[in-house]
Amino acid sequence: MHQDLYDVAIIGCGPAGLQAAIHAASKKAEVIVFGRARKSGLYKAHIANFCCYERPISGKDLLQAGRKQAESFDAAFVEEDVIETKNENNLFSLVTESGNTFTSRTLILCLGVTRKKLRVKGEKELVGRGVSYCVDCDANFYRGLDVAVVGNESAAAIGAVTLLSYAKTVYLICRELTITDTLYEKLKNSNVKIIKDTWVKEVIGTNEVEGVLLKNGEALKVNGIFVERGAKSALELAANLGVLFDTETVSFIEINKKQETNIPGLYAAGDITGQPWQIAKAVGEGCVAGIEAAEYAKKLAGD
């Protein structure tokens, strides 16, 4: 875990990421996996249609077994979200939520798909007029204004801290934060006003956002609300690396049969490459991506 350069870095530790880790590590590649298992869509699921398991199995049990298996092949795990990705000189560098940087010859994106929207009254109507889904994209439009960020994980916490450089007041609305201690300290020592144990009930405004109504009955007067659920999305992490998405939906990463994206050394597997969202498809793609990435890294290391 403390080495300078990995062969294969994997973002996401659901079935695609785990299978990729197992195959890459069993090929003797140095593997590192990022993410939290409980955020996989599989974690709370019971699976009844996965080959060779006749009786329904718990997703949590599968994920825990998969991690142990990957670790037995010496894959390293970091239970943090990746917040920044860069691709320079044939190497990928990843920054995690607590600020550590990791470098790898290849990168496999197994980010899954997350629900971005809150689905509350007023949200849809005011998108682009105060409702935003991307702090990095839109912070600059809120200079000197009051804003709220909604979310429980790294994207919300980092988003709130980022917004302090632009907005006058920044609120962070969350049920309970799932972030590293380092990030929590950073947040606590900042001017972000944290409002815990509640959630957004309604976005208020006619032509533009005027405020938000919370489930605890509180009303906040804000000019903008940033919905930042989960970790940074594929659109932000991958698109910044120049990865092509399918033009029809702009939701899924385009890959070939080797799970390669349009960027050399960059692979994608699992739900992020499109439907069907099934564990069987995820592990199949993860297997291919893991093998391909390990081989690519070996070639690169030999040069």
Add this chain to the structure above:
Amino acid sequence: MGQGVLDVDDNNFESEILKADKPALVDFWAPWCGPCKAIGPAIKELEETYGNSIVFARCNVDNSPNTPTQYSIRAIPTLILFQDGKVVDQVVGAVPKSHLEELVKKVL
């Protein structure tokens, strides 16, 4: 096939978009914006199909602060469809290509 996606800014926005003899679709974007990058190929494809009847343009909000303010833009990517100098409709975010195509068809 049209002329490719035209870069516009605060200085030429009026002449190229508002006074254009064709309707125009303007993509307000920035180079560091992931979702903006993601919809780039879809816009290029639409330009190849409809570029003869519609001006496809993009405006970098970093270099042109006035135009986005004028149109109350608070999020990127925002795509605004103009005809005869007036806003016909707009969409926000990295929306599917079919969604953009519906937008474009409003002025065809």
